[in-house]
Amino acid sequence: MKALVLDKAYNYKVKDVELPILQDDEVLIEVKASGICTNDLRDYKGGSIYSLPRIGGHEYSGVIHSVGSKVNKKRFAIGKRAVAYIIPACGECYFCKRNEENLCEDVPSSKTFQNEGGISGFGGFAEYVAVKARDVYIYENEVPFEIMAMTEPLACVISSVNKCNVQFGDDVVIIGGGYMGLLHLLVAQRKGARVFLSEPDESRRKLAISYGCTAAFDPTKYDVVDEVKKLTDGRGAEVVFDTTSIAKVAQQAIEMTCPGGRCMLFSSIHPNTPIALDAGRVHSKEIEILGSVSPTVPTFNQAVLMLDKKIIDPEFLIHKVLPFTDVDLAFQEALKPDTFKVIMKFNS
Ligand SMILES: [Zn+2]
Ligand SMILES: [Zn+2]
Known part of the structure; x- marks a missing residue:
């Protein structure tokens, strides 16, 4: 698959990387839209404290491409519109046990942030992402993928x-x-x-x-x-x-x-x-x-419902939608101080 890989500051390259190997409890999402967040910009400008190379992108949406053997195939039917909760919380630590997975002790050392010898990142700037089924949220209505990509910031x-x-x-x-x-x-x-x-x-x-x-x-x-x-x-x-x-x-x-x-x-x-x-x-x-930092599971769910039911429509906050192959232009636009959300399209 193609992915945007950040090797060094100001240098996102379109690269061929291996398709994620799907685990039994995972869903493979075919990414359609991926928003550029302020912390993607910080990584891009060289301010990242995370290991490189890195595939950023945590504000993504898409459709279910395939599921692992233990995943409920009705709930996560192929072709359904989906987004993913992106905090790689351990589920085991002091804070996770208090339903404060956004404060999970293990997140900063997870492969999402520190992956020596591999690629770090949330992985949303790629054609496919594998996620645990428990982190996948389904949109029931035909909400545009660009709007669905706003789930995570809205949840924050x-x-x-x-x-x-x-x-x-x-x-x-x-x-x-x-x-x-x-x-x-x-x-x-x-x-x-x-x-x-x-x-x-x-x-x-x-x-x-x-x-x-x-x-x-x-x-x-x-x-x-x-x-x-x-x-x-x-x-x-x-x-x-x-x-x-x-x-x-x-x-x-x-x-x-x-x-x-x-x-x-x-x-x-x-x-x-x-x-x-x-x-x-x-x-x-x-x-x-x-x-307040990051969404929690309940607020992520509330954001899905707010957008899926069209209780709010933040379409006016989209500045530009560009193909991911125009990554340099997309980041230039996102870096301008007077712009709103820049979204990259994948698999379109
Ligand atoms: Zn964000
Ligand atoms: Zn934890």
């Missing part, structure tokens, strides 16, 4: 919104109007919140407004903490989602969270500079500061 956002326990009538601030920020907008709205956005790019602010955001500010022109307080009778917002990677912004996010509110630090922070924290206010105003 659902995890984040669930943790913040958004209530009907809450004020929510989203900091950063990129792909993940606007997915937060779509999900938070369905939880009955009034949503404000902080985003320097005017076209993104307009887009957010057109999708139901109540007000959007330019943080380069306004003090966003003040603006949020003005709109909330001086209280701040019940829930704040910081989707940027800037440490200083995390500090502001905490400052604009109202008493009793929750502040989600959603993104990884680069560079990870420590921030000043008003610990006294966190105590006396009962501010909850939360983190």
Whole structure:
């Protein structure tokens, strides 16, 4: 099969690699679409802490091509549309036993990340991927493969919104109007919140407004903490989602969270500079500061249902769809700061 193999920074090559050998309990997915994620970009730019060569791609969708001998052939019928939960959790460690497989102790040392002498990676930038049947989720409806490829990022956002326990009538601030920020907008709205956005790019602010955001500010022109307080009778917002990677912004996010509110630090922070924290206010105003990383099994399932039932339609967040053979162009597009999701097509 053909796969995109990253040998060194800025160097993805189309290569012939061996088709995965299917185990008894595995499903072979014929990949149709695969989204480029921020951490694929980090690997591409040479910031990877994972072993090379690497086949990235964890936001993929496709159809079932074949199944191992012990797989339920009715449930996982050949030709069905499918996506896969991509955390290679061990199922055995302290965190896995608490249903926190996104925090699994063994994941960082798994072959997905460290595979000396072999190819590391989630494998979604290839024509076929073999996955354990227990990690495969079926789409029952004819949802486009590009939309199905958004399951994993949407699941990350659902995890984040669930943790913040958004209530009907809450004020929510989203900091950063990129792909993940606007997915937060779509999900938070369905939880009955009034949503404000902080985003320097005017076209993104307009887009957010057109999708139901109540007000959007330019943080380069306004003090966003003040603006949020003005709109909330001086209280701040019940829930704040910081989707940027800037440490200083995390500090502001905490400052604009109202008493009793929750502040989600959603993104990884680069560079990870420590921030000043008003610990006294966190105590006396009962501010909850939360983190969220990767989807869990239930939130991945919720993302499948949200997209399969068309409860949300994030099609407007697709920037470009390109054949995987145009990998250089696809990564150039994805690296531009003002683009949303770039998706590569396989087997089309
Ligand atoms: Zn991702
Ligand atoms: Zn584990």
